[in-house]
Structures are given as C-alpha cells and as structure tokens.
Amino acid sequence: MSTTTPPLPGEAGRAQAVRAMFDRIAPTYDLLNRVMTLRVDVAWRRGLVRGVRLGPGDALLDLCAGTMDVAAEARRQAPGARIYGADFSIPMLSRGARKTGLPAAGADALRLPFRDATFDAVTVAFGVRNLEDLPAGIAEIARVLKPGGRMGVLELFRPQSAGTRLFHNAYNRVALPLLGRAIAKDPGAYRYLVESMERFVPRPEFERLSREAGFAEVRGGGLFPGVCGLVVGVKA
Numbered sequence: 253m254s255t256t257t258p259p260l261p262g263e264a265g266r267a268q269a270v271r272a273m274f275d276r277i278a279p280t281y282d283l284l285n286r287v288m289t290l291r292v293d294v295a296w297r298r299g300l301v302r303g304v305r306l307g308p309g310d311a312l313l314d315l316c317a318g319t320m321d322v323a324a325e326a327r328r329q330a331p332g333a334r335i336y337g338a339d340f341s342i343p344m345l346s347r348g349a350r351k352t353g354l355p356a357a358g359a360d361a362l363r364l365p366f367r368d369a370t371f372d373a374v375t376v377a378f379g380v381r382n383l384e385d386l387p388a389g390i391a392e393i394a395r396v397l398k399p400g401g402r403m404g405v406l407e408l409f410r411p412q413s414a415g416t417r418l419f420h421n422a423y424n425r426v427a428l429p430l431l432g433r434a435i436a437k438d439p440g441a442y443r444y445l446v447e448s449m450e451r452f453v454p455r456p457e458f459e460r461l462s463r464e465a466g467f468a469e470v471r472g473g474g475l476f477p478g479v480c481g482l483v484v485g486v487k488a
C-alpha cells in the first residue's frame with residue numbers, strides 16, 4: 253500500500269510525482285470516481301461538454317484526459333466532431349484509448365505537441381489542479397485554440413463559502429480516505445486529492461487568470477452539490 257503524497261499546488265517538482273501517482277491508481281481510477289461522487293461526476297462531465305458547444309466537424313482536444321470519460325461523452329453529444337485525448341500518464345490514457353477507441357497522445361499539458369490554433373475546443377476535467385505552473389497551462393490551452401475556440405474547465409476549486417467548506421471538510425477528512433484505502437489501496441493518492449483541492453485557487457481566481465491569458469466571455473458557476481466548478485471561456 254503506497255502512502256506517498258505528491259507535492260501540492262505552489263510547491264516545486266510536482267509533475268513527475270503527480271504522473272507516478274496517476275500511473276499507480278490507473279487500474280482503480282474509474283471505479284473510485286463513480287463511488288466517490290455517487291455517479292454525479294457523470295453529470296458534471298456532461299455539463300462540461302455542453303459548455304464548449306461542439307459542432308459537426310469541430311476538433312476537440314480533451315486535455316489531462318485520463319481514462320477519457322470526457323472524450324466519450326463528447327462523442328455521445330457530438331458524433332460528428334473529431335475528438336482527441338492527451339495526457340502524460342500512459343497507464344491512464346491507454347485505458348481510455350482502449351475504452352473509447354478514440355485517438356490519444358501522450359503529452360505534457362505545459363508543452364503540447366500541437367501547432368498554434370489547431371482546435372475548436374479544449375476541455376480539461378480535474379486536470380488543471382495538478383499542473384506545476386497554472387498560468388503556463390492556461391496559456392498553452394489558449395495557444396492551441398483557434399480564435400473563437402472554446403475552453404471548458406471542470407475542477408474542484410478551493411471552496412469559498414463557509415457551508416461548502418464545512419461539507420468539504422467532513423467528506424474529505426472522513427469518507428475519501430476510507431474509500432481511497434478500500435478501493436485504490438493508496439491513501440497517499442487520496443490525501444493528495446483532498447490537500448490539493450484545499451491548496452488550489454478558488455474559481456474566481458481561475459477566471460481572472462483565464463482573462464489574463466486572452467480568454468473573453470469567461471463564465472463560471474458551481475455544479476450541484478457545490479463542490480465542483482465549471483469555467484468556460486472563448487479565445488479572443
């Protein structure tokens with residue numbers, strides 16, 4: 253049983269440790285997601301894909317794609333779109349590619365192997381919290397989007413209201429570590445999930461960074477039951 257916790261947002265040397273952690277938990281990732289969120293994550297991903305308004309023939313990059321549940325949802329909603337996944341954890345991504353049959357590239361979100369203005373939309377679900385350099389990650393998304401292209405980011409932003417913080421604390425401190433231990437046999441990984449959420453930026457700060465990176469029409473909102481946030485923006 254591993255108990256190692258990768259460095260948190262704002263701490264140096266995260267990328268390798270984060271990748272090693274996802275490599276480790278890949279076999280149980282999907283099951284744990286469903287159990288931890290009581291399947292609400294399925295509706296969150298649906299909302300994310302709706303938010304980027306895919307049209308027929310649009311090219312979508314699902315970044316930090318993991319086991320590619322967002323890519324699968326995008327294909328359901330927009331069968332005519334061209335959908336690609338990218339992630340730096342090959343064990344996560346190869347599961348996703350096998351599951352969906354969609355094309356996938358092993359790639360670091362901070363150095364994407366795509367030309368400027370390649371995609372009509374980029375989605376990231378539960379990925380930006382893991383990036384070593386958040387502003388650089390948002391700038392890289394902007395770089396690969398065409399002008400007018402849509403970014404959609406789903407994330408467990410740092411909770412702000414007292415009520416949400418209370419709910420978070422109770423769930424995070426009690427339920428998540430138990431589930432992490434029982435299913436993934438990796439308490440370190442689920443401690444990381446909790447602590448990285450508490451150290452990450454709140455949603456309004458992410459929206460501000462997105463505007464700074466050149467996104468217009470940036471809109472954010474909380475998704476039921478308030479622990480998860482969705483931010484969408486249009487590349488100016």
Ligand SMILES: C[S@@+](CC[C@H](N)C(=O)[O-])C[C@H]1O[C@@H](n2cnc3c(N)ncnc32)[C@H](O)[C@@H]1O
Pocket residue numbers: 267270271274315316317318319320321322338339340341344359360361362376377378379382383384
């Ligand atoms: C919590 S999982 C989310 C997976 C998927 N998007 C989902 O909705 O379930 C985070 C993913 O981000 C990936 N990731 C983290 N940092 C990355 C980076 N710098 N470049 C590429 N992928 C990264 C991890 O390997 C992991 O698969």
